Amino acid sequence: MMHPEMENPLREEMRMERKAPPCVVVIFGASGDLNKRKLTPALYSLFEQHLLSNGFAMVGFARTKMEHQAFRDLMTETTKEFAENGIGDPSVWESFVQKLYYISGDPSNPEAYQQLTSLLSNLDRELGTAGNRVFYLSTPPELYTPIITQLGNAGLNRPSSSESWVRIIIEKPFGYDLPSALKLNSHVGNVFTEDQVYRIDHYLGKETVQNILVFRFSNGIFEPIWNRNFIDHVQITASESVGAGDRVGYYEAAGALRDMIQNHLLQVFSLVAMEPPVSLDANAIRDEKQKVMMAVYPFTHDEVPRFAVRGQYGSGTSNGKAVPGFREEIKAFNLKSKDKHYNEESDTPTYAMVRLMVNNWRWAGVPFFIRSGKRMPKRVSEVAIQFKRVPHLLFKQTKSDRIEPNTLVIRIQPDEGITLKFGAKMPGQAMHIREVNMDFQYGQQFGRHSPEAYERLLLDCMLGDPTLFARRDMVEKGWELLTPVLDVWQEEKANFPNYEAGSWGPKEADDFIAYGAPHRRWRKP
Amino acid sequence: MTTSETSATASPIEMKPFDLRTIERDIRELWKPTEEMVEGKQQANMRACVSNLLVYEDQVNEFNSLSDSISKITNYHPCRVIVMTSQPNAVQDKLEASVSALCRFSHGRGKQICSEKITINAEGSAVQRLSASVMPLFVSDLPVTLWWRGIPMDAQPFQGLLSCADRVILDSSYSVRPTAFLSVLATMTRERFKEVAFSDINWSRLTQLRSHIAGLFDVPDLLAYLRDLSKLSIEFPSTTADQDLPSPQAMLLVGWFMNRLGWGLTEDIMRSRTGATILKFLRGEREITVEMLPSAKMTGQDLKVTLTMADNTGWQEARIMIVRNYQHNAIETKLETPTICWLKNVARYEMPSEAELILNELEILGHDVIYENALESAGQIIEKM
Secondary structure (H helix, E strand, O other), X not given: OOOHHHXXXXXXXXXXXXXXXXXEEEEEOOOOHHHHHHHHHHHHHHHHOOOOOOOEEEEEEEOOOXXXXXHHHHHHHHHHHHOOOOOOOHHHHHHHHOOEEEEEOOOOOHHHHHHHHHHHHHHHHHHOOOXXXXXXXXXXXXXXXXXXXXXXXXXXXXXXXXXXXXXXXXXXXXXXXXXXXXXXXXXXXXXOOHHHEEEEOHHHHOHHHHHHHHHHHHOOOOHHHOOOOOEEEEEEEEEOOOOOHHHHHHHHHHHHHHHXXXXXXXXXXHHHHOOOOOOOXXXXXXXXXXXXXXXXXXXXXXXXXXXXXXXXXXXXXXXOEEEOOHHHHHHHHHHHOOOOOOOOOOOOOOEEEEEEEEOOOOOOOOEEEEEEEOOOOOXXXXXXXXXXXXXXXOOOOOOOOOOOOOEEEEEEEOOOEEEEEEEEEOOOOOOOEEEEEEEEEHHHHOOOOOOOHHHHHHHHHHHOOOOOOEOHHHHHHHHHHHHHHHHHHHHOOOOXXXXXXXXXXXXXXXXXXXXOOOOOOOOOO | OOEEEEEOOOOOOOOEEXXXXXXXXXXXXXXXXXXXXXXXXXXXXXXOOOOEEEEEEOOHHHHHHHXXXXXXXXXXXXXXXXXXXXXXXXOOOEEXXXXXXXXXXXXXXXXXXXXXXXXXXXXXXXXXXXXXXXXXXXXXOOOEEEEEEOOOOOOOOHHHHHOOOOEEEEOHHHOOOXXXXXXXXXXXXXXXXXXXXXXXXXXXXXXXXHHHHHHHOOOHHHHHHHOOXXXXXXXXXXXXXXXXXXXXXXXXXXXXXXXXXXXXXXXXXXXXXXXXXXXEEEEOOEEEEEXXXXXXXXXXXXXEEEEEEOOOOOOOOEEEEXXXXXXXXXXXXXXXXXXXXXXXXXXXXXXXXXXXXXXXXHOOXXXXXXXXXXXXXXXXXXXXX
């Protein structure tokens, strides 16, 4: 925190957007896809919107040998290709690109970090970057440990003065399982303090995910009914219509549980289920998220069949076309690939569903069904709050009437918005009831552009706001909860494929949700 | 995104004698589903409304540009728009109204999102009845914003409409005597603080520039210089209005610096032969000179701000020049300091359209204290000029 006398008196302003303080963003893995497609375009977009300080610079770090200018040329080409609006005004891009620098080196080699230290000092002097640094690990996870070690050895993990700061952004996956997550976190913790660490989950940068907090805690009408007295169950869905395709290598190692549920969907779950925080302070919010994670019933290995279902798609139809099953995709990959071959009888789940029970006063007895799958009918992410049925139905129900309980749907993507489904009388003499939807769509009510998730998260990190980043304890708790599922699925042979590409998942999942509660069924969003 | 305007009956939009029941009926007609909708061949229109926007226009020939702006505004801010036009000097008394819907397709998904627009035309003495006539037309429980696109503020209907608005948006660039306008506005803002919030879209035009200037001082080395500011020079396009007195934007900018940096105004005010207004301020014992200079070379929204900072010895002098170049859509910054050596930076700048400026204003529901303080300071300067 800057001393009040050092605060900029011209900055305090409701009309002015939050603007990053001076800093250097160092991107490890700068020649990789994530930087080309997301990070540099996001930083440029912030620059175009005047949200970066004049004292800003970006340093790319990767093995590929390149001079500063070659890196600038490369970023020019890739930003033209990947940024939503290309580079726009060339003179603005020119101003931005002059702030890009590059260091080539082996991430394990201390010499490269000496070069980096020297460059950062020069940038502080010449551009006024004020000794502030963000280190962004956009590399394969196996390089996290050597980079963090070398940053520590070079003293780059500590701020150079009491007024400057150093932060590190770590991309998911935060480990492969609980032991590897603990090991990684422990290593990070040896070099950086937890308040320096920003574990990025781009899902949390999405506007609708942030809106869950606003929706819950700024509207007096929902919070009183946000509990076991009124809610029957909650469904959290993230489905994709695409298959593993060319990413079979990554997917074969990860699977649906690791790829989506352990990180993104548990974060969404915690926002839906958490208690009101005492303030909007990042740790107050993250404390509440962690508390609800602590309240989740920790099912044992023996209990896994009662809490989780897995699936893998076979061949089917997607977008009007016949598509192969996951195992056929692996076979096709193996035929093409010269070096890497994957198991053609793979038991990797492309669909995963877990039931979480939260043992606290608010949620006791309310199941949270969380599912994610590939090759489903469409790409959609949503949270559906299914309210209880009315205790006594006054109206006579005919065959044509459908009286369903109220559902509140928070759509994360696409068509971000909120829908409330309720029953209404059809006009006429008879008392016929129909379900109607009350819709709010972001794109319709606010025609304004929502920032890309990476823009939002990079800016938050530069501003020192970790609210939308995952904290160590929550990451570890997530792995801990899902470890029995991962273990059992690893040990027991699956009967795959068990759902057709283009369907909403395996029949086992339909049976599962209705077990003991026949009124429950999966939504078809 | 294009917006279409339709009447309740799909016939041309026609003005009818003002009658509340007719207006309400016409509004209901707007939302009746068509046969295609009933049969499911067409999606129903979605009515959306987040506020009441009253628009007053006293120049009938500006009506087309106003209609364009309103269409753009409702694209992003669905609301009930009540447009009032008046011809107080007309011989005949007339009060008439029409109702229409402003609809746009939502991102190509076939569903139309619609706002309501009520147009009221008052002529002759009916102008006096305008404010009382529009009040029953507000959508209840939603904020009322008055966008005053007129000049006189001292009589009906302005005073009447003021009493029913939560927020009033004006544009000081409309005024032929902008300094007097700002002075009146400063007084009104102070006196009616509890009832209504005022804003000036000329202030909104300065937002990007101010943000840019503020951003320069996020760099700690430069922030230290800000305390040593010794001269502020603002050049603005000269116009025939107000005998080259400073433009409203220049005045508001100086008011902003004065308020944010805690400058006290001295009695020392002079006009140079070049038409520059020169003011002296004090911050502690440090004297700050402010020069506001009309420039015949500048046009449109050009503005040049030069900040000169010198430490007590005068040795460590820094100069920052920020030019808002209207033609090139750019804010150019030149910086010369002994410690920081970047020289020139170009940032894209797009002068927001009138609709965009109004949309910015509609996002603010309460008081914009920074603006009100800057206006108050500008008012103090004007009083001494």
